[in-house]
Amino acid sequence: MFYDEPVQLRSGDGVWLHAVDGTRYLDLYNNVPCVGHANPRVAAAIAEQASKLNVHSRYVHESVVDYVERLVGTHHEGIESAILACSGTEATEMALTMARTVTGKRGLIGTNATYHGNSSLVGQLTRLPVGTDRDGIRSIHTPQVFRPLEAGLSDAELCQRHLDELEATIASFDDDGGFAGIMLCSILANEGLPAVPAGWFDQAIAIVRDRGGVVIADEVQAGFARSGNMWGYDTSGFVPDIVCMGKPMGNGLPVSAVASSHENVSAFRAKHRYFNTFASSPLQAAAGMAVLDEIEDRDLVASVASVGQSLLGAVRELQTDHPKMGDVRGHGLFVGIDWVRPGTTEPDVAGAAAMVEALKARGMLLGKAGEHGNVLKIRPPLVFEHEHAELFLDALAGAVADAHD
Ligand SMILES: Cc1ncc(COP(=O)(O)O)c(C=O)c1O
Structure with a gap:
């Protein structure tokens, strides 16, 4: 549980959470109920569908087909088909297996500070030290400029160092199962949202393709407008072969998906008879559809970009007088x-934890992320507006000033 004194919640609405002791908190942790707590449209869609029909996927239900078609339509052209599941882990597990299936190779790569889920396969990626192998999975250092691999390098030299490491890691599979692909959170969320050396995504993805690997974008945190674009890979400027989605997809109802080309999905299905009891249900489709309706009708991509940009600007302004705020970065409402x-650049883990507590005392709930767990993670619901940002910034300014006293 979070916090020295865990928070016991009673209800939520929009960007607000209400505790049993009567305290009202602004939710800056979020990520799952992305279109707001107790969203009336999502709640109504779930209730309506639940009162009509909810069955497993061994019957055809038009709403599931409509939902998947609409969902893949929000992606780039190469994403044509999806398989629904119930958790991010199930989606990333399918994606890794799909990469191995379509390439006929085994070697997979992630960053050394990542998290993509907790199954026996996906869990191997969790914080995997560079230079080790777990089950045919190896890691590269998280590309980043704030704590560079080596001091004194230019941005271009640093980028090259990371690319060389990627090349070498791919090559390490040459006589050892071959290279199947890379899985990346498209905004490196669990890695702490580091700014990467300019051009890294572009060139890294080109290397992976050149070496016959597939590119898997984990959009479980990055997707659904979070970054100010519908998909995190749009923000980072690359085009994945396989996409994993989860957390915000059903606003709290368990819905996740892996999506790719018809060819890749068919190859996966032909080899692995994937079945998931609670997935592809009309209930999932109803919730997922209502979330997409909210994102579109409320123009949340544009709103996230606008509110996020002013939030980031204001936090950066605060940084100028407060040296404990070593780096401020992000995309959209993250x-x-x-x-x-x-x-x-030495991480102050205890200081970050104290900030999380101090902000809670000021009615703000947020978390920590990153390789060292010292990155304050500000990730409110997508329906967070300028007025909410003002409230948060006041609280942040107070807590930051106290921390520097
Ligand atoms: C980037 C990312 N991918 C995948 C997952 C796994 O999702 P789930 O907890 O729904 O299995 C997580 C969970 O935190 C995540 O942050």
Whole structure:
């Protein structure tokens, strides 16, 4: 549980959460109920469908087909087909297996500070040290400019160092199962949203393709407008072969998916008889459809981009007088503050934890992320507006000033 004194919640509405002791909190953790807590449209869609029919996927239900078609239609052209599941882990598990199936190779790569889920296969990716192998999975250092691999390099040199490491890691599979692909959260969320050396995504993806690997974008955190684009890969500027989606998809109802070309999905289905009891249900489709309706009708991509940009700008302004805020970065409504010992890039893990508690005391709920767990993670619902940002910024300014006293 989060916090020294866990929060016991009673209800939520929109961007607000209400605790049993009567305290009202602004939700800056979110990620799952993305179109707001107790969203009336999503709740009504779930209730209506539940009162009509909810069955497993061994019968045809038009709403499931409509939902999947609409969902893949929000992606780039190469994403044509999807398989629904119930958790992000199930989606990433299918994606890794699909990569191995379509390439006939075994070697998979992730970053060394990642998390993509907790099954026996996907869990191998979790914080996998560079230079080790777990089940045919190896890692590369998280590309980043704030704590570079080596001091004194230019941005271009740093980028090249990371690309060389990727090349070498791919090559390490040459006589050892071959290379199947890479899985990346498209905004490196669990890695702490690091700014990457310019051009890294582009060139890394080109190397992976050149070496016959497939590119898997994990959109479980990055997707559904979070980054100010519908998909995190649009924000980072690359085109994946396989996409994993989850968390915000059903606003809290368990819905996830892996999506790819017809060819890849068919190859996966032909080899693995994937069945998931609670997935592809009319109930999932109803919730998923209502979330897409909310994102579209409320123009949430544009709103996230606009509110996110001013939030990021304001947090950066605050940073100028507060050296513990080592780096402020992010995309859309996902901002990270890298909390450090002043004048250094040394992570201040205890300081970040104290900030999370201090902000809770000011009615703000947020979390921590990153390789060292020192990055304050500001990730409110997509329906967070400028007025809510003002409230948060006041609280943040107070807590940051106290931390620097
Ligand atoms: C980027 C990413 N991928 C996948 C997952 C796994 O999702 P789930 O917890 O629904 O299995 C998570 C969960 O935190 C995640 O952050």
